[in-house]
Amino acid sequence: MLSLLLIVLAIAALAVVARREAGALPALAVSAIFGLVGLAIGAVVAGVLLIITAAIIAVCGLPAIRRSWLTPRLFTMFKKVAPKVSDTERTALEAGSVAWDGELFSGRPDWQQLLKFSDDGLSDEERAFIDHQCSVAAGMCNAWDIAQERADLPPELWEYVKKERFFGMIIPKEYGGLGFSAKAQSAVLQKLAVNETLMVSVGVPNSLGPGELLLKYGTQEQKDYYLPRLADGREIPCFGLTGPRAGSDATSLPDVGIVCKRVIDGEEVLGLSMTFNKRWITLAPIATVVGLAFRMFDPDHLLGEEEDLGITCALVPRDTDGMEIGRRHHPIGSPFMNGPIRGKDVFVPLDTIIGGPKMAGEGWRMLVECLSVGRCITLPSGATGTGRYAIGWAGGFARIRRQFNVPVAEMEGVQEPLARLTAKAWIAQAAVYQTANTIDHGQSPSVPSAILKSQLTEFQRDVLADAMDIHGGKAVTLGPRNYIGIGYSANPVAITVEGANIMTRNLMVFGQGAIRCHPFVLEELAARDANDIAAFDKAFFGHAGLIFGNAARAFTLGLGIGKSATPFDDIAGPYAQEVARISAGFSLCADAAMASLGSALKQREMLSARLGDILSNLYLLSMVLKQWHEGDKVEGEADLLHYASHFLLGRAEQAFVEVFDNLPNRALARTLKVVVMPRGRRWARPHDDLARSIARNVSSASDLRRKLLVGAWDSSDQVQDNPLARYNALLESQERAEELYRRINKAYNKGELPAEALHPEQRLEAALAAEIIDSDEADFMRKREAEVLDMLTVDDFEFDAFATDKSKVHKHSVIA
Numbered sequence: 152m153l154s155l156l157l158i159v160l161a162i163a164a165l166a167v168v169a170r171r172e173a174g175a176l177p178a179l180a181v182s183a184i185f186g187l188v189g190l191a192i193g194a195v196v197a198g199v200l201l202i203i204t205a206a207i208i209a210v211c212g213l214p215a216i217r218r219s220w221l222t223p224r225l226f227t228m229f230k231k232v233a234p235k236v237s238d239t240e241r242t243a244l245e246a247g248s249v250a251w252d253g254e255l256f257s258g259r260p261d262w263q264q265l266l267k268f269s270d271d272g273l274s275d276e277e278r279a280f281i282d283h284q285c286s287v288a289a290g291m292c293n294a295w296d297i298a299q300e301r302a303d304l305p306p307e308l309w310e311y312v313k314k315e316r317f318f319g320m321i322i323p324k325e326y327g328g329l330g331f332s333a334k335a336q337s338a339v340l341q342k343l344a345v346n347e348t349l350m351v352s353v354g355v356p357n358s359l360g361p362g363e364l365l366l367k368y369g370t371q372e373q374k375d376y377y378l379p380r381l382a383d384g385r386e387i388p389c390f391g392l393t394g395p396r397a398g399s400d401a402t403s404l405p406d407v408g409i410v411c412k413r414v415i416d417g418e419e420v421l422g423l424s425m426t427f428n429k430r431w432i433t434l435a436p437i438a439t440v441v442g443l444a445f446r447m448f449d450p451d452h453l454l455g456e457e458e459d460l461g462i463t464c465a466l467v468p469r470d471t472d473g474m475e476i477g478r479r480h481h482p483i484g485s486p487f488m489n490g491p492i493r494g495k496d497v498f499v500p501l502d503t504i505i506g507g508p509k510m511a512g513e514g515w516r517m518l519v520e521c522l523s524v525g526r527c528i529t530l531p532s533g534a535t536g537t538g539r540y541a542i543g544w545a546g547g548f549a550r551i552r553r554q555f556n557v558p559v560a561e562m563e564g565v566q567e568p569l570a571r572l573t574a575k576a577w578i579a580q581a582a583v584y585q586t587a588n589t590i591d592h593g594q595s596p597s598v599p600s601a602i603l604k605s606q607l608t609e610f611q612r613d614v615l616a617d618a619m620d621i622h623g624g625k626a627v628t629l630g631p632r633n634y635i636g637i638g639y640s641a642n643p644v645a646i647t648v649e650g651a652n653i654m655t656r657n658l659m660v661f662g663q664g665a666i667r668c669h670p671f672v673l674e675e676l677a678a679r680d681a682n683d684i685a686a687f688d689k690a691f692f693g694h695a696g697l698i699f700g701n702a703a704r705a706f707t708l709g710l711g712i713g714k715s716a717t718p719f720d721d722i723a724g725p726y727a728q729e730v731a732r733i734s735a736g737f738s739l740c741a742d743a744a745m746a747s748l749g750s751a752l753k754q755r756e757m758l759s760a761r762l763g764d765i766l767s768n769l770y771l772l773s774m775v776l777k778q779w780h781e782g783d784k785v786e787g788e789a790d791l792l793h794y795a796s797h798f799l800l801g802r803a804e805q806a807f808v809e810v811f812d813n814l815p816n817r818a819l820a821r822t823l824k825v826v827v828m829p830r831g832r833r834w835a836r837p838h839d840d841l842a843r844s845i846a847r848n849v850s851s852a853s854d855l856r857r858k859l860l861v862g863a864w865d866s867s868d869q870v871q872d873n874p875l876a877r878y879n880a881l882l883e884s885q886e887r888a889e890e891l892y893r894r895i896n897k898a899y900n901k902g903e904l905p906a907e908a909l910h911p912e913q914r915l916e917a918a919l920a921a922e923i924i925d926s927d928e929a930d931f932m933r934k935r936e937a938e939v940l941d942m943l944t945v946d947d948f949e950f951d952a953f954a955t956d957k958s959k960v961h962k963h964s965v966i967a
């Protein structure tokens with residue numbers, strides 16, 4: 152018994168040392184001291200075991216000893232099993248910056264590192280633009296007209312967005328642009344998400360494309376000429392990257408530019424003969440200047456000794472001889488401008504290369520560096536804006552739509568999807584805003600950009616599906632009155648572009664993060680490439696200390712021992728502690744997967760995806776906690792925090808379970824499960840009470856609903872009808888209406904009104920005649936019921952309206 156007690160105490164002391172990652176010397180001291188104590192008090196077995204443990208720690212942990220025999224052997228083994236990193240992979244890994252994602256990978260996240268990104272909000276100029284110009288642009292959109300009748304934005308809207316410099320949000324003011332912050336860009340796109348075509352048309356020029364590439368890499372001459380013209384819409388840009396055989400694998404570009412000389416206007420010009428075939432290029436049909444990515448070759452050595460110069464980016468005017476442009480693709484659900492670009496032996500001078508000839512071969516680096524920012528903004532902001540409108544529309548519809556004499560918002564079958572879509576939209580708002588805030592602090596978040604793009608567009612898909620279900624027949628019947636169906640059908644575009652979600656989830660989030668964000672892996676690989684055994688020793692044994700530290704943290708935190716203090720309040724604090732616990736388990740599992748599978752982990756995409764899911768949910772919850780910490784709270788918002796936290800933590804735990812179930816080394820998997828989840832799963836689905844509270848809040852004129860809809864187009868003074876404004880107006884008078892509904896229905900059920908008064912309009916007239924309501928109340932209900940009926944009504948069309956070829960319409964015998 153004495154030996155057992157001594158061993159338990161020694162293990163506890165070693166766990167404390169490991170949790171603090173104090174190093175080998177303290178661990179050696181603990182083992183040796185307890186071993187000597189054991190020998191002194193007669194616990195011989197425990198004493199001997201602990202002395203042996205101390206010897207092992209000394210031999211393996213003390214640098215002076217291990218470097219003479221252990222490190223060289225480990226270095227040799229590491230060089231054999233460590234994954235090879237290609238030049239293109241290395242470029243992608245080195246792109247962007249690491250911030251909070253690195254903290255989560257460490258297993259010991261320091262919340263102050265996240266909170267140091269202070270939020271200065273939006274400037275007065277930015278707020279004014281969002282309130283006025285964005286509202287005007289949104290108010291010029293008629294979704295049915297845009298999607299079905301003209302397959303384009305109306306010309307007056309194109310002119311307005313050009314005049315107001317929507318295309319120049321990222322362009323500095325000295326070049327005639329708006330010079331907006333990342334948060335403001337995101338807010339603009341969220342508001343414009345009321346119409347998918349408008350959002351995409353504005354978002355793309357401010358994302359990956361010529362504008363951003365010119366800003367970062369262009370020559371001064373290129374900047375001076377193009378940036379003012381891009382800012383005011385004189386030039387419409389597009390960027391040609393993808394093609395029939397180069398989609399997600401953009402590095403396999405088959406498009407080429409051959410360095411050659413041509414005689415132009417009597418002068419010999421050094422340039423490129425370009426042959427390319429691009430597909431799915433947004434704004435291509437109307438673009439005036441085309442960014443092109445291609446593989447550059449110099450077979451005649453006109454520039455130097457190297458023949459294959461690599462991926463390069465050039466800026467080619469639309470009217471360049473030989474370029475075919477102007478045809479359109481038909482994107483599902485949304486007719487935004489998108490089409491192919493082709494060219495064969497198209498000659499351009501070398502100064503069309505973005506950044507000039509010195510940037511030849513730097514195209515891949517340019518693209519991945521720009522994409523890490525653009526991918527954080529455009530599609531995630533569109534998804535967030537869509538979620539905001541879905542809350543407003545679905546909440547409003549669920550309240551005014553009555554079945555069984557009650558609003559469907561009071562039915563739990565509706566409350567469940569309404570709460571679910573609200574929580575996902577709220578998570579998206581926090582994640583996009585806080586990530587944009589880090590960009591405004593100079594970060595280029597590459598791994599978070601993959602998380603936001605994949606996770607939030609999937610949220611968008613879920614949110615729209617739930618909103619469609621709540622609306623029922625109102626949403627599945629297309630026509631000018633259907634404000635949600637066209638956006639729902641367009642959602643696959645967001646899922647697919649800018650890195651398809653299948654690829655992003657399975658290959659990029661963890662695949663890039665495991666090396667880019669890990670505290671030691673990149674250093675280990677660099678030591679291997681430099682054949683630097685001293686650097687390897689430092690990195691490898693630092694890595695080993697991290698593994699032991701994470702194992703100790705994950706296990707003790709899993710048992711509820713040693714929870715760390717957090718800077719959050721009593722509501723958010725427990726969730727922050729769970730982030731720390733799961734972060735330690737995630738880091739441990741990531742190292743275990745990399746160590747046990749080595750380079751084969753690249754092919755284990757499902758396993759990589761699940762590890763990425765853990766990281767994604769931790770990142771999203773961290774953004775939610777920061778938003779909660781810094782923002783003003785309203786009544787009912789705490790329920791959203793609880794719901795969102797339970798939802799995200801439950802998803803993270805489910806991903807852990809799937810990792811343990813599928814890790815090939817079964818003994819390792821079982822050990823990890825015990826260490827990471829010693830008490831089993833701790834997070835179930837959010838409680839029904841939370842769903843009821845959230846659903847009732849967002850389907851009424853509550854402070855929570857108002858806060859969630861801040862930044863949406865909710866004015867009714869524009870050209871086009873605004874369903875959100877109409878729902879908001881109806882909800883403001885809902886309490887009065889509900890009291891009258893109850894009075895009238897009670898009278899009907901008691902037989903005080905005629906049985907044949909089946910319609911609401913008939914009942915209120917009968918109630919007025921029976922003096923159950925007065926004339927003011929009747930007038931109020933007449934106007935309200937007319938508005939409600941108009942909001943519930945769907946469109947119908949002539950029999951042959953949907954046939955594009957009227958000659959093929961079959962006139963059935965019942966049709967005159």
